Amino acid sequence: MKLFTSEQILKIEEETIKIEKIHSLNLMERAAEALKSQIIEDYKNCEKVFIFCGNGNNGGDGFALARLLHYEFFNVKIFCDLENLNFKENAKINFNDLKKIKDISINDFSEVEKFKIDKNDLVIDALFGIGLNRKIEGKSGELVNILNEINAIKIAVDIPSGLFSDEITPDDFIIFKADKTVSFQFWKKAFLYPETGKFCGEIKILDIGLSHKIIDSEISRNFIIDDILIISIYKKRNDFSNKGNFGNSVIIAGSHGKIGAAVLATKAALRSGSGLIFTISPECGNFILQTSAPEAMFINGGENHITNIELPKNAVCGIGPGLGTDEETEKCVLNFLKNQTKPLVIDADALNIISKNKSILKSIPENSILTPHPKEFERLFGITQNSFDRTDLALKMAKELKLIIVLKDHHTQIITPQQDVFYNITGNSGMAKGGSGDVLTGILTSLLSQKYSSKNAAIFGVWLHGKAGDFAAEKSSKESLLPVDLIKKIGKVFKYIQD
């Protein structure tokens, strides 16, 4: 699914109105209908609904929603700035319609504290949408501050009021803190970054029937990884095939005390479809690896840490988990990287070694996949002001070095040398644990060895890793979820794609 700026969304809306020969009011009604259905689905037992409306089209959505919910027997109360009824056209029409319904009370923002709002009531923020262009101040600002203190179920229409859709919002802005954001047709960039996503709660995207023809022709370099994309990437396994057809994955990982990292990466590679798996690890891990992952072949890479890397034929490598940064390992890894010609997966301590020897970056084969978490990224490429800027820096580095950067975060981004950004929306906080990254390295190496392009391996692998995490979290709690649980769910994810 493409990710658009607010300007592009407005353009798509306008062109939909033109080619479908409908009135813009019609689109607002569709938006309100979709909102109403979602609220009935999620909160049908909730009686009281408090809707706070601004003067633009976001407010218009709120007025239309109030009317529709009233006809579904919800007890609706409306709040707007009664001292400034200077509405945009569609908001005005919906406001006037609402005034005709005498059972709906219309109140001024300043009256909010007179009402008893219960924790099971709905507070709906329809103050500002993607048209926000400055800080919320004055009466609206005071109102948002009050709403943020109320203990109720808080829903934002399209985007929490106060947030910019496409860029970082300054720290001193007043922003509605939502439990759920019900947004129209598209994800917005603000939902995907930690600094701004924390205001959005759960995200629900509603189809309001904007023209697919227009959406298809509108160019964007930013994408949400959805099931449609994954199904287009997934390669069905040919029945007439043997282990030689699915590549040789080589996991280069582990050191004394960190053999578990090698085990996790190896097991994940085994579960992700590669034909043969080799693990290069120090001798101290031989018995552990052969016992816990007997399907993989062990190659001795040193005594207690890796000092020597000898690859089998046609190897596709994933290097880094648990290597440590011993001087001998560092020398060995740098020498190894210098001599590679095929794309490989580079993670964890291999990235830390590169950070200390940045000149090696230029020798890494084109289209290799680097998987830094924010701290590793910082060590590699420098500090940025915020995570939006981090994406920009990653885009620059991916282009300059011709590498794929997998920026690990709550919504991991896959950044390509061609300057595309793919945002992942699978996964959960239960995966924020040591060992999760090792599993990802195993998956990515396995997919790369099966001849997925580097870009597709990265997109598919990151999505699969998150999806396995979501399946695992359904069974156990996020707190107790372990990286091995992800590995156990990889099979279920492949089944999900095939069905």
Ligand SMILES: NC(=O)C1=CN([C@@H]2O[C@H](COP(=O)(O)OP(=O)(O)OC[C@H]3O[C@@H](n4cnc5c(N)ncnc54)[C@H](O)[C@@H]3O)[C@@H](O)[C@H]2O)[C@@H](O)CC1
């Ligand atoms: N354009 C369309 O056809 C549709 C728009 N929809 C809704 O329309 C919203 C966008 O509506 P608008 O473009 O009217 O904008 P908003 O309703 O987001 O904002 C209203 C206006 O307030 C002003 N403003 C911006 N920031 C302000 C601030 N901090 N303090 C005071 N005033 C401020 C701006 O002039 C802005 O146009 C979407 O988020 C969505 O909810 C939906 O009804 C679907 C259809």
Ligand SMILES: [K+]
């Ligand atoms: K809003």
